[in-house]
Amino acid sequence: MDRRKFLKIGAAGAGAVAAGSVTSFAQEPEKVKIASEAVSAQGYVSEPAREIPVVAACDVLVAGGGPAGFAAALSAARQGCSVIVLEKGGFLGGLWTGCAVLPLNCMGANVAGEWKQVVYGYAHELNRRLEDIDMSIFERRSPVVDPEATKYMMQVMLQEAGVKVLYYVQAAALSMSGDRIDSVIVESKSGRCAVRAKTVVDATGDGDIFFWAGDPFRHVKHHIGAMWRVGNIKEDNDLKRTPTPIPGVRLMHTPGEYDQDGLDLFNLSRLTEAMREHCWKRTQEIRAVRGCEDAYVVDTPTLVGVRVTRVLESLCDVDVDSVMTDRAYDDVIGIAGVDINMKWEGQVHKVGNRHPWQIPFRALLPKKTQNLVVAGRCFGYGDGITYDAREIGTCLVTGQAAGAAAARAVLERSAIRGINIKKLQKTLREQDVRLD
Ligand SMILES: Cc1cc2nc3c(=O)[nH]c(=O)nc-3n(C[C@H](O)[C@H](O)[C@H](O)COP(=O)(O)OP(=O)(O)OC[C@H]3O[C@@H](n4cnc5c(N)ncnc54)[C@H](O)[C@@H]3O)c2cc1C
Incomplete structure (x- = not known):
């Protein structure tokens, strides 16, 4: 049937149906975009509109239970928020524990001529608890952890904080009200359902949430x-x-x-x-x-x-110049260590000589969506610093800050970008995060 004829029949039939459903006759069904240009559609099928049951609600919803999601959930819960983590697998830790990526990199850097630990906060707390049970050793510049002990310790810490983790639950779509996420729609063994949240942390590693929300990003291979x-x-x-x-x-x-x-x-x-x-x-x-x-x-x-797929185009991407020139930000939410030798302005800077670098709050903020904050390997950074930006130490830093910010937005009844930065920084300092 051609489209004009279809619309005509739709319009004729419209009188017989409720006003709210008439639009579905008059519009072409929206074509869902495939996330990768390498995959092409071999035709389309229609998915009928349906009502999705809301099965849970929380202050802060964290999509993804990797290093970033773990730190975000812990931070928000320790500020008294109700927190739900959606994790598509059956364990915490993401690539850290699920891909046997055991060295906890980017914890240290050169400070005043000496190699020092620069990342504290939950990265330090978790590692110390693993050391206490002999499940973290120090090799070269990084702690190396045991994956099973790390999965378990993350679980214990989230349980202690009252976080609800839903395993085998894949965030699959969003229900939006304008530029706010109202609910995250999930696929689970209970079927397709929704979790309503006041604020959302995208810690999926792949930026699934900001992709569906329509925020700009870079697709990296x-x-x-x-x-x-x-x-x-x-x-x-x-x-x-x-x-x-x-x-x-x-x-x-x-x-x-x-x-x-x-x-x-x-x-x-x-x-x-x-x-x-x-x-x-x-x-x-x-x-x-x-x-x-x-x-x-x-x-x-x-x-x-x-390693990397989508990287957020944030309100202030951290670039290689800011990392190499020790740029200070008024809205700093954490400092990260370094992982590799860096070629910059024609010179190779050995990792052992490189300084810690600051991450601004704006690097976690999407350009459009108001109640979303991004953490982990998909936050806003430039190509030149991919290695330092996505290592686990850095993911724990951005995760902790994202969770703290999401919780502050709930407490202040504000959009995430409107929260009081001084109060956010105070909260992070109280959580043992170093900001300078
Ligand atoms: C081969 C390799 C070697 C590496 N080596 C090191 C190293 O030696 N040291 C180091 O520090 N870093 C290393 N890294 C980098 C580091 O492991 C990752 O960058 C880091 O784990 C990213 O953390 P994340 O929380 O952002 O994301 P991830 O670790 O990817 O975690 C994301 C979590 O979200 C879940 N998830 C994703 N999408 C959804 C969805 N839609 N709904 C629900 N859940 C979802 C995933 O199951 C996962 O648990 C390495 C990475 C790779 C791939």
Whole structure:
């Protein structure tokens, strides 16, 4: 049927239906945009409009239970807010615990000529609790944690704070009122339902929430790889791989394939199989190394190693110049450490000589949506600082600040961007965050 004829029949039939439903006859159904240009639609099917049951409500909803989501939820709950975390997997920690990414990087930097820890707050608290049970060791410049202990300790800390974590629940769409998110629609084993929230933290790593909200972002392709653990390594061995808290267990790493799109569903499946095969075969190869003759795979990653996909175009993206010139911001919400040597203005700056850098509150704020704040590997930063910006230490910093800000917005009954910055900074200092 051609469109004009369809509209005519729709208009004729309109008198017989309630006024609110007439528009559905007069409009083309909206075509849902595919997140990656690499995936094309082979036609369309219609999804009928339906009423979604609201199954829960909270002050602060955190989408994603990775490092950023964990810190955000803890911060908001410790300020007395009701907090729900939506996590599509069955554990906390995201890539940190699910991709065996165990070194907690970006915790330190060069301060006045000396390498020092610069990140405190919940990153420090969690690591200290892991050290207390011998599940975090210090290697080179970073703590290295045990993934199972970290999943468990994150769970304990969120339970202590009264956070409700909903596992196996994927945030799938939004219900918006103008530029505010009213509810997050989820897919779950109970079916499609909604969770209503006053404020939302996007800690999905991939910026799923700001994508659906229609906020601008950069689509980044990066290398997608894997980390995994091998066991039964004799302590006196030739394997130059990072030790872990469990004796005889070492951390393996492959950078994987370069320039990969982590929003392409077919590519993600292909890479998951390729990475699992690599982990298996590479472990068999290292049995030829002295001291590794009886090595075996302890675990392959539950999550394929997607480093970056969407990066928010925020109110103030942190760029390489601000990182390298020690720029200070009035709205600073935390400082982060450094991870790599940095080439800047024609010179290589060795990681051991690099300084900590400040993150402004505006780097967590989308341009449009009023009750949304973004944390973790998808907050607003420029291309040149991808490594420092997405490491776990930095994710814990932005997560803690995002949760504190979301809670302040609830307490002040304000849009997130309208909250009192001095009060936010005071809250963060009380939570042991260093701002300078
Ligand atoms: C191979 C590899 C090696 C790395 N090495 C290091 C390293 O040595 N040291 C270091 O510090 N960093 C390292 N990183 C980076 C670091 O692991 C990540 O940048 C960091 O974990 C990001 O934290 P996040 O909370 O922003 O996101 P993630 O860790 O990705 O967590 C996001 C969470 O949200 C959930 N989620 C996503 N979408 C939805 C949705 N729609 N609904 C519900 N839940 C959702 C996911 O299941 C996940 O639990 C590495 C990364 C990779 C891939």
